[in-house]
Amino acid sequence: MPPNETPIIRLNDVTKRFATPKGGVYTAIEHVTMDIAPGEFCTVVGPTGCGKSTTLGLISGLTRPSEGTVEVSGKPVDGIGQGIGYVFQSDAVFPWKTVLDNVAAGPRYQGHNVREAKEMAREWIARVGLSGFEDRYPHQLSGGMRKRVSLAASLINQPRILLMDEPFSALDVKTRVLMENEQINLWSQTSTAVVFVTNDL
Numbered sequence: 001m002p003p004n005e006t007p008i009i010r011l012n013d014v015t016k017r018f019a020t021p022k023g024g025v026y027t028a029i030e031h032v033t034m035d036i037a038p039g040e041f042c043t044v045v046g047p048t049g050c051g052k053s054t055t056l057g058l059i060s061g062l063t064r065p066s067e068g069t070v071e072v073s074g075k076p077v078d079g080i081g082q083g084i085g086y087v088f089q090s091d092a093v094f095p096w097k098t099v100l101d102n103v104a105a106g107p108r109y110q111g112h113n114v115r116e117a118k119e120m121a122r123e124w125i126a127r128v129g130l131s132g133f134e135d136r137y138p139h140q141l142s143g144g145m146r147k148r149v150s151l152a153a154s155l156i157n158q159p160r161i162l163l164m165d166e167p168f169s170a171l172d173v174k175t176r177v178l179m180e181n182e183q184i185n186l187w188s189q190t191s192t193a194v195v196f197v198t199n200d201l
Contacts, residue, residue, distance in 0.1 A: 014068035052197035085159035
């Protein structure tokens, strides 16, 4: 990150501990310091259980640090923030909605009327290569196609930050590589800062 640039995400000496069912304490991450610049694509690589998802939870405001500070856009994180998208490992789509309605859900929630939301959704559906599938339901799509729906549904909201929690790990190798390349292409068209966690080098 350039020395004079203010990070959009800053973790300063962060430690997170959880209580265990038996009354003990489990330290998920310890003394983590990290700065991420606006528009940066940051990949966090590590084995299962090393605290990658915990780090995303701290950035999103879903959990709070035990020690240290987490800041987004220069302000301490004290709850779930606006302008943050989250793509999970499991499919996070509404099974009862079509592709078009899934992708349009974000703009509708933000106050756009149905026509505007669906126009925006069609544009993003095209960007992720799903034109012609607008009327399909998630159970009618392959795993890779459902991931594209999730990406479109997150990026349509133009988040300042996109958190991705091993989103392609359940896909076969060929589809995973394709989706990773598509993710890079989509990110390059935005100013979104991405934090991508994975255990796959």
